[in-house]
Amino acid sequence: MKKGKSIKKTNKTNARRTKKSVKRAARSDKFDKKFIEGEIDCKGNRFGFVSLENGGSDVFIHGADLNGARHGDIVRVCIVRERKGSGEIRREGYVSEILERSNKNVVATIVFRDNEFFAVPDDRHYGELIEVDGLGGAAEHDKVIIDTDGARARVLAVLGRFDEIGMDVKSVIAAHNLRTEFPADVIEQADSFGNEIDPREASAPYRVDFRDKTLFTIDGSDSKDFDDAVSLERTEHGYRLGVYIADVAEYVKERTPLDTEAYERGTSVYLADRVIPMLPEQLSNGLCSLNEGCDRLALCAVIDLDEHGNRKGLKLCEGVIRSAARLTYAGVQALLDGDARLRERYASLVPMLELMGELAKKRIKLRRERGTIDFKLTETQIKFDADGRVADIEKRPSLFSMNIIEEFMILANCAVAEFAKTKGLPYVYRVHERPSPEKLTVLNDYLDAVGVRACLPLSPSPKQVQKLLSTIEPAISPAVNKIALRAMAKATYEPSCDGHFGLAEEFYCHFTSPIRRYPDLAGHRILKAFLRGGAAAVKKYKSFVTAASVRSSKTERVAQECERKVDDYKKAEYMSHRVGEKFDGVISSVTEFGFFVELENSAEGLVRIATLPPSAFFDQKRLRIVCGAKKFALGDPVKIIVDKVSGDRVDFLLA
Numbered sequence: 001m002k003k004g005k006s007i008k009k010t011n012k013t014n015a016r017r018t019k020k021s022v023k024r025a026a027r028s029d030k031f032d033k034k035f036i037e038g039e040i041d042c043k044g045n046r047f048g049f050v051s052l053e054n055g056g057s058d059v060f061i062h063g064a065d066l067n068g069a070r071h072g073d074i075v076r077v078c079i080v081r082e083r084k085g086s087g088e089i090r091r092e093g094y095v096s097e098i099l100e101r102s103n104k105n106v107v108a109t110i111v112f113r114d115n116e117f118f119a120v121p122d123d124r125h126y127g128e129l130i131e132v133d134g135l136g137g138a139a140e141h142d143k144v145i146i147d148t149d150g151a152r153a154r155v156l157a158v159l160g161r162f163d164e165i166g167m168d169v170k171s172v173i174a175a176h177n178l179r180t181e182f183p184a185d186v187i188e189q190a191d192s193f194g195n196e197i198d199p200r201e202a203s204a205p206y207r208v209d210f211r212d213k214t215l216f217t218i219d220g221s222d223s224k225d226f227d228d229a230v231s232l233e234r235t236e237h238g239y240r241l242g243v244y245i246a247d248v249a250e251y252v253k254e255r256t257p258l259d260t261e262a263y264e265r266g267t268s269v270y271l272a273d274r275v276i277p278m279l280p281e282q283l284s285n286g287l288c289s290l291n292e293g294c295d296r297l298a299l300c301a302v303i304d305l306d307e308h309g310n311r312k313g314l315k316l317c318e319g320v321i322r323s324a325a326r327l328t329y330a331g332v333q334a335l336l337d338g339d340a341r342l343r344e345r346y347a348s349l350v351p352m353l354e355l356m357g358e359l360a361k362k363r364i365k366l367r368r369e370r371g372t373i374d375f376k377l378t379e380t381q382i383k384f385d386a387d388g389r390v391a392d393i394e395k396r397p398s399l400f401s402m403n404i405i406e407e408f409m410i411l412a413n414c415a416v417a418e419f420a421k422t423k424g425l426p427y428v429y430r431v432h433e434r435p436s437p438e439k440l441t442v443l444n445d446y447l448d449a450v451g452v453r454a455c456l457p458l459s460p461s462p463k464q465v466q467k468l469l470s471t472i473e474p475a476i477s478p479a480v481n482k483i484a485l486r487a488m489a490k491a492t493y494e495p496s497c498d499g500h501f502g503l504a505e506e507f508y509c510h511f512t513s514p515i516r517r518y519p520d521l522a523g524h525r526i527l528k529a530f531l532r533g534g535a536a537a538v539k540k541y542k543s544f545v546t547a548a549s550v551r552s553s554k555t556e557r558v559a560q561e562c563e564r565k566v567d568d569y570k571k572a573e574y575m576s577h578r579v580g581e582k583f584d585g586v587i588s589s590v591t592e593f594g595f596f597v598e599l600e601n602s603a604e605g606l607v608r609i610a611t612l613p614p615s616a617f618f619d620q621k622r623l624r625i626v627c628g629a630k631k632f633a634l635g636d637p638v639k640i641i642v643d644k645v646s647g648d649r650v651d652f653l654l655a
Contacts, residue, residue: 034079037099042071044127050077050093057091057438065094070148071125072102105145107175108153109162112140119146119153122171122647143171165388168569168648169271176562179265182280185257190282193251197287197295201250202320206532209320210300215244216325216349217290218332218405225277226290227515229298229323230408232356238306239359243412244321246288247297248514249524252279254544263548266555268516271566272382277516284515292326299524301412301511309362314415318528325349332401360404363411371463371504375485376477380602382570390574393601409512410503416523417507421497425526426541428519428549429509432491432500434459443487449623450476450634462504475635478598479588493519493549493556519552568648571603576645582655587636592618595625595632597640597652605650607632607640612654 036059042048048066049058059077061069069075076097083090106126108119117140119130126148136155138144143159159170173180182190201207215231231242252258262278269276277284290296298321304313325346335342335350336357343350368374379396413430420427435443437458444455447468454468465484472480488502493510500508514520522545529537585597594608609616609625616627624633632638639655 035076035096036079036093037074037076040066040069040071040073040075040095042066042069042125044125050075059091059093061093061095067095067098069095069098070102071123072104073098074100074102103177105156105175105177106148106153107159107171108144108146110135110138110140110142110144110155119144119155121146122175143167145174166273168573169273169566172271172562172565172569173276176558178269178276178558178562179261180276182261183257186261187280187282189257190251190280193282193287195286197297197320201297202295204318207297207318207320208300210242210244210298211295211320211322213242213321214324214349214352215242215321216327217292217323218327218329218401221328221330224275225284225288225515226323226326227288228405228409228512229290229321230356230405232352232359234355235304238304238312239309239355241303241305241359241408241411243301243303243408243512244290244298244319245300245412245512245520245524246290246515247299247318247524247528248279248283248288248521249299249528250297251283251288252521254525258283262518262521263551266518266552267559269559269562271563272570273384273388273566278518279515288515290321290323292323295320295322299527301415303411303415305359309359309366311411311415314419316416316419316527316531318531329399329401329405330397332404333399336401356404356408357400360400360407363407364403367407367410367504368466371461371466373462373466373469373488373502373504375469375481377481377485378478378602380567380571382567382574390570393571393574393603395600395602410505413509413511414505414507416511416527417497417509420509420523420527421507423530424535425530425538426495426545427497427509427526428493428495428522428545428552429497430491430500430519431494431496431498431508432502433489433498434501435488439487439489443484446483446623447480449621450480451622452476452480462501473635475586478586479634482588490557492553495545495549517552518548518555522548522552565648571601572645572648572650574601575603575605575642575650579642579644582639582641585638585640585652587632587634587638590618590623590625590632590634592620597638599640603650605640605642605652607638607652607654611643 036050036052038050038052040048040050040061045066046063048061048069050061051058059079061077075095076099077093078096079091079093081092106121108121108130110132111118111120117132117135119132121127121130130146130148131152133150133152133154136158138155138158141162143162144155145157145159146153147156159174160167213231215229217226217229219226227246229244233240252262258279265278268278298319300317300319302315303311306312331342332353335346335353381394381396382390383392383394385391417429440456440458440460447455452472454471456464456468469481469484497507499506509523510517510520511523512520514524526538526541583599585599587595588598588604589596594606596604596606598604609618612625612627616625619626622633624631640652641655643651643653
């Protein structure tokens with residue numbers, strides 16, 4: 001078919017859809033209109049779904065009913081039809097109003113087809129092939145940022161050749177508008193503080209001097225900023241834990257260039273090959289980092305616990321500290337495991353580290369008894385060569401030394417949240433709500449399909465979720481844990497203290513990472529104002545915590561999306577050099593178009609059902625693909641051959 005005829009046919013089809021859309025909208029006027037708001041997930045201009053934060057069923061939007069909405073927009077939708085099917089409510093509607101445009105750039109590759117230039121978006125939510133109106137200096141195979149507002153795309157910026165090393169990461173950064181450079185006034189303000197703390201501030205009457213106390217940091221071997229240090233001692237009735245957090249709020253004052261930039265960024269973004277920090281290096285790696293042997297200002301939480309590890313008291317204060325050592329997780333683990341050389345080198349710290357291990361075990365036991373949900377998910381580490389290419393993918397080891405710091409940070413977060421709530425402070429809390437009945441129904445259907453003879457009540461306790469996950473057989477446990485995690489509500493930042501379902505905690509906030517998270521920094525600012533001036537000094541923050549909560553939740557979602565996308569690209573890059581090679585893997589999910597296989601290195605690819613014998617079909621009831629006598633189900637081991645790689649997608653063939 002010629003191109004002109006194709007366009008005319010498309011226009012006629014859209015006209016028919018529009019008439020149907022108008023008729024649907026007119027029919028809905030006969031009834032009470034029901035509106036919802038949410039983010040729209042589009043498939044080009046063909047159709048979209050509006051997802052709700054509370055976990056309700058998505059609303060389907062026909063292409064003709066998008067009314068100019070694009071992928072990622074926040075929209076108001078009028079629901080015109082609701083019907084039950086497959087155990088859930090299916091809803092349809094139309095976009096009545098675009099509330100907020102997505103701030104995403106559309107990144108695409110310029111291609112030349114049929115004597116014309118087109119843009120192929122990296123994100124297929126924006127369509128597969130878009131006509132281009134002017135190249136703006138771009139050439140074929142260039143990565144570009146395009147404007148899709150009009151009927152034809154317009155090139156806004158050229159990023160470079162699609163096959164440049166690191167172009168995948170550069171594209172993700174551009175697509176999400178991540179701020180990679182600090183404005184001059186921000187750098188100037190950060191540099192103005194110098195490299196040493198102000199001795200007058202260190203000796204201020206409201207600061208406690210902890211420089212004679214033995215305390216230290218424990219972080220990953222590749223960490224460059226250290227925002228938490230710890231100490232522990234025995235007391236007559238149990239333990240006294242000190243958690244010392246970098247006093248970033250002393251330098252990042254409200255409404256200054258540093259604060260404005262940190263608020264906009266919201267969080268540091270940890271991509272596979274780089275970090276995009278929330279604060280300039282002068283602060284994040286320098287004056288605010290609790291570097292070994294350096295005097296630093298800190299906000300300190302001194303927590304008393306009984307012999308069983310139950311929290312009994314909290315003292316919050318501003319302080320000045322000096323870290324005695326910069327320890328690593330691997331080093332502490334080796335020391336606890338009996339490494340003679342390390343135990344000799346850190347002889348003065350060994351008793352405290354062993355005491356920390358003792359307390360951490362008691363805290364882990366208490367949290368498990370209370371019902372903390374432990375999603376057993378594997379973390380990976382992507383390694384690069386000198387040229388920036390992916391050299392290897394490894395599973396990140398799970399060390400008990402990591403659990404020690406995790407337990408102490410959770411302790412501090414809970415203690416500070418309860419303090420803020422009890423004192424009635426305006427505050428930014430970390431909230432994880434109970435999962436919605438709709439999502440739990442879908443999870444229960446999934447569990448039944450994969451052969452798990454148990455289900456969750458539609459209003460479960462954390463302990464019930466924990467108990468269910470502990471009964472899953474090892475072969476399917478990783479996949480079930482992933483699906484169960486998706487069924488949970490997303491944790492958000494809120495101005496109200498509504499508890500943390502996953503941790504089974506009534507009070508929770510983020511207090512321990514002000515270098516890399518704005519909510520922690522905001523909380524420090526409020527705590528410091530209260531410690532110095534009482535309740536009257538923090539009233540002004542009431543509206544601030546609401547705005548900061550919304551902004552921080554949004555920037556966190558963007559950062560997580562970027563981090564996942566870059567990981568997918570880098571894993572795909574690694575597999576692209578192994579096309580034709582055989583690997584052992586495990587089926588991680590099954591769909592109507594094939595099954596996904598996860599390899600030992602955590603890379604995942606799709607075995608398409610079209611590549612299996614013609615007799616293969618999808619058994620929806622049992623979530624498996626049946627191919628004659630052979631069945632492919634969740635958790636089954638398989639051998640695959642790497643077939644092809646495109647962008648972040650990997651295709652396998654069954655070996």
